[in-house]
Amino acid sequence: MALQDKYKALIDAATAAGVANLAVREQDNVLYIDGDAPSGAVKDQLWAVYDQIDPNFTSGDLVLNVNAKADPGSKVRVATQETALNIRKGPGTDQPVVGKAQKDEIITLISKASDQWASVRTDDGTEGYAYMQYLEPVA
Amino acid sequence: MKRILTMIAFVALVFALPSCKGKSDADIKKDVDAKLASSADFSSLTADVKDGAVTISGTVKDDAAKTAVEPAVKEVKGVKSVVNNATVPPPPPPPTINPDDILNNTLKDAIKDNAGVKAEVKDGVVTLTGDIKKADLPVLMQKVMGTHPKKVENKLTVK
Numbered sequence: 001m002a003l004q005d006k007y008k009a010l011i012d013a014a015t016a017a018g019v020a021n022l023a024v025r026e027q028d029n030v031l032y033i034d035g036d037a038p039s040g041a042v043k044d045q046l047w048a049v050y051d052q053i054d055p056n057f058t059s060g061d062l063v064l065n066v067n068a069k070a071d072p073g074s075k076v077r078v079a080t081q082e083t084a085l086n087i088r089k090g091p092g093t094d095q096p097v098v099g100k101a102q103k104d105e106i107i108t109l110i111s112k113a114s115d116q117w118a119s120v121r122t123d124d125g126t127e128g129y130a131y132m133q134y135l136e137p138v139a
Numbered sequence: 140m141k142r143i144l145t146m147i148a149f150v151a152l153v154f155a156l157p158s159c160k161g162k163s164d165a166d167i168k169k170d171v172d173a174k175l176a177s178s179a180d181f182s183s184l185t186a187d188v189k190d191g192a193v194t195i196s197g198t199v200k201d202d203a204a205k206t207a208v209e210p211a212v213k214e215v216k217g218v219k220s221v222v223n224n225a226t227v228p229p230p231p232p233p234p235t236i237n238p239d240d241i242l243n244n245t246l247k248d249a250i251k252d253n254a255g256v257k258a259e260v261k262d263g264v265v266t267l268t269g270d271i272k273k274a275d276l277p278v279l280m281q282k283v284m285g286t287h288p289k290k291v292e293n294k295l296t297v298k
Contacts, residue, residue, distance in 0.1 A: 023231035
């Protein structure tokens with residue numbers, strides 16, 4: 001319960017921002033928070049709150065997995081920091097790059113291959129796999 | 140004199156009307172709703188009233204709160220009986236924690252954009268070492284936690 005108090009501001013912010021399927025539980029002195037954020041902006045906001053409570057995330061007492069979930073068949077925005085997003089032949093960074101999607105480009109999410117990888121298609125027809133962390137649902 | 144009598148009669152009628160009718164279901168519902176709203180434990184409950192019989196539905200956080208609903212509602216004037224349909228939601232599923240071999244595989248992808256970062260896995264605990272820019276840290280942590288480890292020991296030097 002102590003960890004829920006420490007991260008209360010984060011849990012409250014997640015509830016207020018409309019995070020769906022929010023699950024908060026403690027196990028072996030680590031707090032696990034999972035849920036589906038309505039947008040990438042909400043996810044970023046929650047991480048900012050986490051950084052405030054635990055500067056630089058050094059305490060090792062929270063695993064935060066609140067992701068902006070996009071549905072298969074929907075449009076997603078490429079949310080890289082600066083560079084273009086690699087689109088690969090298969091789900092893994094050891095797979096050859098078959099194309100690139102620019103930062104902020106809108107592409108189509110075809111399906112999820114795993115928790116980390118999704119198969120995608122760009123508007124110019126390039127198909128392959130991209131890292132999910134860099135894909136944000138388009139509101 | 141006649142006017143005063145008329146007024147008295149009118150005032151008496153106004154006071155007499157509700158008492159002879161008894162408390163309406165709508166009034167009971169209003170009072171029950173107010174009672175529920177006044178307690179944080181009951182704030183997500185709703186009440187339906189029919190002929191003074193109150194049906195409570197919605198969710199409460201635990202069994203103790205559920206047991207406490209009935210006596211609290213019965214305190215409201217006009218309530219004849221209470222059907223307690225409040226439910227306690229099941230606890231959330233336990234967290235997903237991936238085995239070390241899956242973590243090792245997915246971590247390779249998670250850290251590949253951060254050349255100065257190393258990740259080691261032991262019994263589900265991911266230890267991060269090396270250097271990182273502050274601006275890159277949240278995204279790296281999002282990707283590392285996205286692999287579903289048991290715990291993340293962040294020993295990175297933030298520049």
